[in-house]
Amino acid sequence: MTAGVPLLNVEHLTMRFGGLVAIDDVSFAAQSGQITGIIGPNGAGKTTLFNCITGFYKPTVGRVALTAAGETHLLERLDGHIIAKTARVARTFQNIRLFPGMSLLENLIVAQHNKLMRASGFTVLGLLGLPIYRHAEVRAKELALDWLRRVQLIDLADQPAGSLPYGGQRRLEIARAMCTDPVLLCLDEPAAGLNPRESAELNELLLGIRDEYKIGILLIEHDMSVVMKICDHIVVLDYGRKIADGGPDAIRKDPAVIRAYLGEDEAA
Amino acid sequence: MQMMQTKSGPTFMNAMMAKDLAVTTFIAFSLSFLLVGFQTLALQGQQLSYINHLGDVAWSVVLVVLGRYGLLVDREGAHRITLVVCGVAAIYLIGSAVAGLAEVTWYAMLPLPFAQPMVNGIFGAGAAILAVRAASNMVTRRATMMSVEQREAYETRRNRLNRKFSQTVGPIMVLLAIFMPITPWGDRGRVDTLVVILTSVMLGWGLNIVVGLAGLLDLGYVAFYAVGAYTYAKMSIGFGWDFWQTLPFAGLFAAMFGVALGFPVLRLRGDYLAIVTLGFGEMIRIVLLNWTDFTSGAQGISGIPYMDFFGIPFIREPQEGQQSFAKLFGVEYSLDHRIYFTYYVILCLALITNFVTIRLRKLPIGRAWEALREDEIACRALGVNPRNTKLTAFGIGAMFAGFAGAFYATRLGFIAPFSFTFDVSAGILAFVVLGGMGSQVGVALAAIILVGLPEVTRELQLYRALIYGCAMVLIMLWRPRGLLSHREPTIYAMPAKSRFFGLWK
Numbered sequence: 066m067t068a069g070v071p072l073l074n075v076e077h078l079t080m081r082f083g084g085l086v087a088i089d090d091v092s093f094a095a096q097s098g099q100i101t102g103i104i105g106p107n108g109a110g111k112t113t114l115f116n117c118i119t120g121f122y123k124p125t126v127g128r129v130a131l132t133a134a135g136e137t138h139l140l141e142r143l144d145g146h147i148i149a150k151t152a153r154v155a156r157t158f159q160n161i162r163l164f165p166g167m168s169l170l171e172n173l174i175v176a177q178h179n180k181l182m183r184a185s186g187f188t189v190l191g192l193l194g195l196p197i198y199r200h201a202e203v204r205a206k207e208l209a210l211d212w213l214r215r216v217q218l219i220d221l222a223d224q225p226a227g228s229l230p231y232g233g234q235r236r237l238e239i240a241r242a243m244c245t246d247p248v249l250l251c252l253d254e255p256a257a258g259l260n261p262r263e264s265a266e267l268n269e270l271l272l273g274i275r276d277e278y279k280i281g282i283l284l285i286e287h288d289m290s291v292v293m294k295i296c297d298h299i300v301v302l303d304y305g306r307k308i309a310d311g312g313p314d315a316i317r318k319d320p321a322v323i324r325a326y327l328g329e330d331e332a333a
Numbered sequence: 334m335q336m337m338q339t340k341s342g343p344t345f346m347n348a349m350m351a352k353d354l355a356v357t358t359f360i361a362f363s364l365s366f367l368l369v370g371f372q373t374l375a376l377q378g379q380q381l382s383y384i385n386h387l388g389d390v391a392w393s394v395v396l397v398v399l400g401r402y403g404l405l406v407d408r409e410g411a412h413r414i415t416l417v418v419c420g421v422a423a424i425y426l427i428g429s430a431v432a433g434l435a436e437v438t439w440y441a442m443l444p445l446p447f448a449q450p451m452v453n454g455i456f457g458a459g460a461a462i463l464a465v466r467a468a469s470n471m472v473t474r475r476a477t478m479m480s481v482e483q484r485e486a487y488e489t490r491r492n493r494l495n496r497k498f499s500q501t502v503g504p505i506m507v508l509l510a511i512f513m514p515i516t517p518w519g520d521r522g523r524v525d526t527l528v529v530i531l532t533s534v535m536l537g538w539g540l541n542i543v544v545g546l547a548g549l550l551d552l553g554y555v556a557f558y559a560v561g562a563y564t565y566a567k568m569s570i571g572f573g574w575d576f577w578q579t580l581p582f583a584g585l586f587a588a589m590f591g592v593a594l595g596f597p598v599l600r601l602r603g604d605y606l607a608i609v610t611l612g613f614g615e616m617i618r619i620v621l622l623n624w625t626d627f628t629s630g631a632q633g634i635s636g637i638p639y640m641d642f643f644g645i646p647f648i649r650e651p652q653e654g655q656q657s658f659a660k661l662f663g664v665e666y667s668l669d670h671r672i673y674f675t676y677y678v679i680l681c682l683a684l685i686t687n688f689v690t691i692r693l694r695k696l697p698i699g700r701a702w703e704a705l706r707e708d709e710i711a712c713r714a715l716g717v718n719p720r721n722t723k724l725t726a727f728g729i730g731a732m733f734a735g736f737a738g739a740f741y742a743t744r745l746g747f748i749a750p751f752s753f754t755f756d757v758s759a760g761i762l763a764f765v766v767l768g769g770m771g772s773q774v775g776v777a778l779a780a781i782i783l784v785g786l787p788e789v790t791r792e793l794q795l796y797r798a799l800i801y802g803c804a805m806v807l808i809m810l811w812r813p814r815g816l817l818s819h820r821e822p823t824i825y826a827m828p829a830k831s832r833f834f835g836l837w838k
Contacts, residue, residue: 119714149716156714164707167700168822175704178717181697188698188725192689198696202824210826222826245715 070132072097072281073118073249078127080113080305087113088124089305095298097133097248098279100271102286102296102313106325109302111285112159115251118283119156120145133248150179155247157238159254159285165227169218169237172226173209174202176244181205212240216270232263236270243274250274251283256291264288268295293317301325350405354398361397365390392446396456400463407467415467423460430454451796462807495819499774506777510680514673521669524676526785528744531676532737533784535683537764537776539733542690544762545771546699547726548706550607552758553594553614557587557731559621559753561738566634566748567627575641576678576743580736587735588728590617595727599720602709614758621750633749640675640743647671679740686733687773693729695823702726703771703823760784763801767808769815778816 071094080088088110095101103111116122118129120143129140131152138152148154164172174181182188184201213219216236221229226237235255242250252271256264272295275282286292292299292313299316301309303325309316316322344350370390373383407415432440433450440450447453513519513527536558543551561583568579598609621628628634641647647658649666659666693699701722704712709719742748763783768775783804787797812818 121710121713145713146716146718149714150718158711158714162708162711162714164704164711166707166820167703168824170824170826171700171703171822174824175700175712175717176715178697178701178704178715182701185696185698188693188696192692192696194692206824206826213826219826223822225820241715 070137071095072132073283074128074130074132075114075118076128076130078114078117078129079125080110080117080122081125087305088117088302090127091302091305091307093300093307093310095249095281095283097281098275099297100275100282100284100295102284102292102299103302104286104289104292104299105302108304110305111302112253113305114302115156115253115283115285117141119154119251120148131249149245153246153248154251155242155245155249156251157235157242157253157255159257161231161234161238163226163229163234163238163241166225168223169213169226169229170206170209170222172237172241173212173244174205176241177205177208177246180246209244212244215273216240231258232260235259235263235267239270243278247280249281249283253285254287255284256286256288261290264291267291271295344409345406345411350402353405354402357401358394358398361394362390365393369393389447393456396446396459400459403460403463404466407463407470412467412471416464416471419460419464419467423457423464426453426457426460428457430457455796455799458803492819495817496821499772499817499819502778503774506774507684514676521672524672528672528676528679530781530784531679531683532741532744533761533764533780534777535679535686535737536734536761537768537780538683538686538690538773539730539737540761541765541771541773541776542693542702542733543726543730544765545776546690546694546706547702547723547730549723549726550603550610551727551730552607552611552755552762553617554610554730554734554761555753555755555757556594556614556617557591557734558738558741558757559617559750560587560590560731561735562742562748562753563621563628563634563738564735565739565742566637569638569743570634570636575638575644576739577643580739583739584732584735587738588732591727591729591731592724594731595724599723611755611758614755618750618753621753628750631750633747633751635747637742637746637748639746640671640678642674647674675744679744682736682740686736690773698722698725700823760801763805767804767815769812769818771820772815772817775815775817 073095075094076092078088078091079086091110091114093101103114105111113122117124117127118140120140124141127141131138131140131154133153138148140148140152140154143152149156164175167175181198181201184190185192185198186195190198210219210222213222216233216239218229218233218237218240221233226234229237235258239250239252239255242252255271256267259267268291271282271284274280284292284296296313299309299311299313300307301316301319301322303321308321308325309319311319370387371383371385373381375381403415403419426445429440429443429445429450430453431437433454445453446456510527510531514524536554540551540554543549543554564583564586565576565579568574568582569576594610594613598606601609622631624630639647642658642661645656645658645661647668647670648655649659657666658670664670694703701712701717702725704715704717705719705722705726712719712722741752760783764776764780767783768777768779783801786800808816
């Protein structure tokens, strides 16, 4: 699985905002079937990196190549919605972005928009009420209900998403991202604001997704109990630079990482 | 705290209330003294003179202060007495307005504050609002003591009631609309009024796609109405086509204009979008006004062919070899035929708009519109193309305005730029906002109330703007999200017992 071309290959990625260099020449690779953690102190450029990968920013310099099923997409050249549609990269947001007025089920159905749009013949066939669309909708609903069951929100399926408690909203956002059928799932601080029990459930969920769907997961997280427990591979950023890259045990002992998190000893 | 107050009973006067009333008196007096108190008169050939209406000033100050006092006493907890006094006053004063409309002369003999029945009625409406307020306070005093669970249950019950209301009122309104012309009340004048109302309902439903579903605040909707009307006028006169041949083109051109407007405003949201669309609406009107060769400018286009019966005209004396509706069906010629047929055409067009909207809402495109309204960035992350989604909303919304425009042109036989001013856009937007964004029945109700009431009586026509304003303020106070604001999901996890009537929502 890990042999050959990596799923995501980020090469010499640089993002400048005027004079500010948010990401400075970062390169790393992420594999399918692995959870790649991206950690670093506040302001290290983690979310900016995500925004470059998912097309919300256009990187100043660098190449982001996604290779899945023998096809390579250069993400830095694509628009956000095309990355999600053709390269199949899904993401969640640091400050949750659900469709609060729509029901949980509808949130997950919107995630299958492109599939359903084709089935509805770009609205024309659907408007005529042809069975091809009705069947596609039934299948989409089944997928959505499966995911709702999986994140334990099935009882609230018809409630508006905005009425969910915080932890539920986090889980729903992950389920929604998974409904787009991604090859790479980017999670921006999914454990933020969760209590220890919810955090542990999240670990289970992410490991389950990794093992069952064999997709790559990119994970930004501050909660080290989550990161160290579930990540197969960790990339550490500080001031926009990559300072370390390796397995959890190596990262834990890395002097550069300790320096970035705990500060430098003057005498040393 | 509250319990103690209710035990000791409400206070009817204290220093705070006295001060409040003094301030109210001052404000009411200073506002009404010059505005109401003096009327300038230009007598023939003489200098300007004036007459005073100090009696009216006195009455308005007294009534305003009384109203304020009622509000204060009600706040103190004396709901019942406020309800009774204000209720009686409201019935008495509104009675004057009704009597004025119905030309009941004896009512004017009664001691009434103002000579104008309508003015009495307006003050009566104020009293009625106070009475309703007192009544609702009587009920909600219990509500303040509810627990969270009770309140949630109350909310759910209210939502269910809302849904039930929409589900029952919708079909009833459609049935009434279908059978109205054959009831004894269905005379030509009333049916003509209904045609105006239905056109408004259709426009409201069309705009509901853009504003209610996709959340794009469009203040220039009248532009597409105008495009439809002018397309019909030019094509029917220029090519001699009938209504049914031209209708698709009117929709098509309007949709094209909708998409053309959509392109430059793709990145704009909220207020900025509203301003640009407002400008677009004005641009279209000014082009129509100044492109004299094509549109005949301010004179407008007259002699537009009237509605025909699928190619067969409604005319009194058909020429040799020409078919006419009366001849075809072997009936006596009557103007009623055309008017009634026109009525059913607009009813069909409006219902088609309704059905298509309901259908679209349950298709991926409709869900994408609503998702776009909720969060555009999340949409992009899910692979929904925001550009196409917005453009289809603009295009389809505009298409229905184009159909309505073509209908408007064929009904009146005359169109001119002054029929397509910003007022019309604002009016249509009022239906959508007052009715409850996204609620089809709500939009229809708002359109019926706002257009219907002033149309029914000439007397009220004068007060149209006032009614609009009052309705807006009241709705914003009581139902900030519109008359029927409850949103139904487009798909359910649990199959409901009966989805049949859901069709109408």
